[in-house]
Amino acid sequence: MDLERIHTAVAAYLRDAEPADAARLEFFEGLYGVIDERGKAVTAAGGYAVPAAGELHGMLAAGNPVFSQASVQIDEDAFGKTCADVATFMADHAGLEESAAGALRAYDWARFAERADMAQAGSDPTAFVNEVLANLGSYDVPVDLPANLCAMAVVFSLRAHLEPASEAVLAACEQAAEEGEPVPASIDCPVCGSPAAASWVGNTGDTSGSGRRQYCAQCGAQWHYDRVRCGRCGTRNQGHLHYTNVKGDRAHRLQTCDECGDYERVVFQEDLPSGIPLVMEVEDVAMAPLDAIAQEREA
Ligand SMILES: [Zn+2]
Numbered sequence: 001m002d003l004e005r006i007h008t009a010v011a012a013y014l015r016d017a018e019p020a021d022a023a024r025l026e027f028f029e030g031l032y033g034v035i036d037e038r039g040k041a042v043t044a045a046g047g048y049a050v051p052a053a054g055e056l057h058g059m060l061a062a063g064n065p066v067f068s069q070a071s072v073q074i075d076e077d078a079f080g081k082t083c084a085d086v087a088t089f090m091a092d093h094a095g096l097e098e099s100a101a102g103a104l105r106a107y108d109w110a111r112f113a114e115r116a117d118m119a120q121a122g123s124d125p126t127a128f129v130n131e132v133l134a135n136l137g138s139y140d141v142p143v144d145l146p147a148n149l150c151a152m153a154v155v156f157s158l159r160a161h162l163e164p165a166s167e168a169v170l171a172a173c174e175q176a177a178e179e180g181e182p183v184p185a186s187i188d189c190p191v192c193g194s195p196a197a198a199s200w201v202g203n204t205g206d207t208s209g210s211g212r213r214q215y216c217a218q219c220g221a222q223w224h225y226d227r228v229r230c231g232r233c234g235t236r237n238q239g240h241l242h243y244t245n246v247k248g249d250r251a252h253r254l255q256t257c258d259e260c261g262d263y264e265r266v267v268f269q270e271d272l273p274s275g276i277p278l279v280m281e282v283e284d285v286a287m288a289p290l291d292a293i294a295q296e297r298e299a
């Protein structure tokens, strides 16, 4: 995670932001700071053994997320500490009602991490989060701690523990690509298996100059993707794909798909206001209003 770039992008957005948007951007900037600090502690505690090049290529070619085959060892004490730090930051800065903020602070995150399946967290983080959400009662999550806040604390905490390994995998992939073995264009994250949070179109450094990358908010990975293709179901039927945007903001668009009925948020780099660098951690936050628009369309 590049905090300096995150800070530059947030500062650029803040020059023109409505108060609610400014508050959201500042909150996430701070949250990324907490995650980055915990990520550094995780890195210092011990590295992740990236599979050898041939093995890595085999996993990617077969469409198996790397972590499903070579999982990240997540220390439960360290994870409990990360969850507590993230939950405390949310309680202090998210503008929550006092009951929810108090529940976030009071919940025993160390005990949660003891009970949770850390092996699953390190091999299939999306399944892990879904399992936690489906069984909040068995983790003694109090009723005044809303499920969405609990999920947010867990998802962001996991990022701190997955990102160092994800970065190591991506560095190995880059090396492999230079040697003529590019990462196939998978729909979900080729590293951790989570669905893409968003994608971007712009100067990806591909041979054509303009390309598309999917972005995984769970582990921070970005990977090459087809320009004309649904980011959810993978259809390449151009007639079934549409782009819409809020009037006056062509930088942030919704790609909607008639085949799967789903949508994805896409950043168009060249339409970003001048001075705003493309930083997907910040774009993910800046595009939050598009989710509301997409849900209205579906309703
Ligand atoms: Zn991922």
Ligand SMILES: [Zn+2]
Pocket: 230, 231, 232, 233, 234, 235, 257, 258, 259, 260, 261, 262
């Ligand atoms: Zn689709």
